[in-house]
Amino acid sequence: MNQKHPSQEELMEQIQKILEERGRKALDMARKTVLDEEIECKEVREALKYFMTEYWHDVARPALLSLVCEAVGGDPDITTPIAIPLMLISGAIDIHDDIIDQSKIKGSRPTVLGKFGKDIALLVGDALLFKGFTLLHEAAEKGIPAEKVAVIIAIIKNTFFELGDAEALELQFRGRIDITPEEYLRVVRKKAADVEAHTRISAILGDGSKKEIEALGEYGRLLGMIIILRDDWIDIVDFEEIAHRIKRECLPLPLLYALQSPKTNSKLSSILFKKTITERDAKIILEVTDEAGGLRHVEQLMQEIARNARSFVKDLKKNRLGLQLLTEFCARLIPFSIREDVNADPIDLTINVSS
């Protein structure tokens, strides 16, 4: 039977559709749960409402839970009682990260920090963390066996501590141009613990085998790394972001690669230590980084990680292609490279989209 294969753009659209379809229900339920909470203080109430309804559109995490659970033969709906608390906990971490990084705007939207200030942002983060854990307590009543809840909580705890450690290590990188890419990548791997937690938890919920759980855990870790590296790549081409990274955070990986060359280092260090980074400075940084091969190096690294990530899901019963495409979607800066897989198994994707 002749079947028309979708174009790259169509595939990307389909991935977005999958994320939306699979993540929307949990996102809406999370929103309702938080907004139903009785909060007397108007400012906290408004900040929570802003975060949950205008700022936070995270369908990717719950969708990933759903896809992975189904991939090991589980019912994706069983992930919802866990997806909601996980979203709230991730949201809490995100808000507190913004306080540390002093990120007042993300994308085109003000963060909770940017709109309501440090004090309210801190309280809102705490409230979401608290609510998330309260909902985990209730997950047992919603059909998740107590022993699984205990394992899930242990994973969340380890992840949280790993992320905290990564954040603290990253603080030591602030304002430094002598960080090696290897040092930075160690922190990137730690920061990717969040996505690994999601895939691991979901494989457990779906009763995956030990081998599947481990493979999907590593897949998540690598997927998380790709997402972080993609942000690093994007940050260096965006004036506002690169200025913020230089002043408030760790330098992005393409720049760290470029700084390894003494010649580039001497060209860039005077700009990087300037009090204010102008748009022209940002342009020079981008050009010099590109000339030194920093961007290409990161693209190649992302390709390599994506290839590695795909290998961990190649033996899955279902959703193999969906997860591979998700990897590709996150690493969309790199050339589209799994057309062969699409040709080999087009029906798999159709099933995913409609299920």
Place this chain on the structure above:
Amino acid sequence: MKTKEKLIEQVQRLLEERSQKSLETAKKEILQEKRECKEINDAFMYYVRNWNDVVHPGLISIACEAVGGSADKAIPIQVVMLLLTAALDIHDDIIDESKTKYGKPTVFARFGKDIALLVGDAFLMKALVLLHKLEKQISTEKMDAIWDIINSRFFELGDAEAFEASLKGNIDSSPEECFQILKMKASTFEAHMRIGAIVGGGEQDIVDLLANYGRALGILISIREDFIDVFEPDELKNRVRNECLPLPILYAFKNPQTKKIILDYLSKREISDKDAERIVDIIFEEENVEMLRNEVKRLAEEAYNNISGIPNKSLVSRMKILIKGIVEDL
């Protein structure tokens, strides 16, 4: 003076005896997590070295025993609540920009906002994880009640913090507004008593009475701290900049003339020991502060009444000592 010292010593001993085991366990629990970053490890060590919260675990133990439960039974929940209280305390210091507490630099002052935020988060996470683990030891019914209390009191405390943050640096805040914040903040004391009584197996009516005692006690402790802050120039300066003014000052402000005199002192770049002494003298002479003292007396009475029906009379007398120790020299 000698009698007063004895009373405070008694209170301290009463709480220490009931807190030592849980405090040691809580310290071990938080330090056992492995971390690569030296600075954050140092921050944890620093907090743990200076961590001597005997009040919160002490209250849980007292409430548990008051309803006939064994104090040892309360240790695991004491550990959870210690960690939780520490988390909120560390985060509160960031909001209030508190540099010192009990004469020592806070984590915020010593390690900065970012590390303090991460340390507070870690305490919060550890507390919530250990609370989940208690589900194996405590009945589902009791656990549901405990989660409910912690959740609602937590949100009440958050509300209080936010309310307080909105009044930061506002010298025209009314004493009534700040008293309301103080009442809301006392929700943690109520929660500790309530949880202790539930773990001990108390009936609902006695649980409620003990909770009321806890709320009154919490308010009294805060009022006491507000009086103490008036004596401490550094703390007073911080309160002017970053928090609500201490209640005795706000009550004194009801008299416009007194308000003007005190504001002259508070607006100075530095408040000297002599200035603080003068403020104290003015406050203690101000008739409006008497209203606050009357409220203290009323709350103490309310606390006594709440525990009068508890059969363990020896414990009741110690609970009364606790209140007396707090209000004695106000």
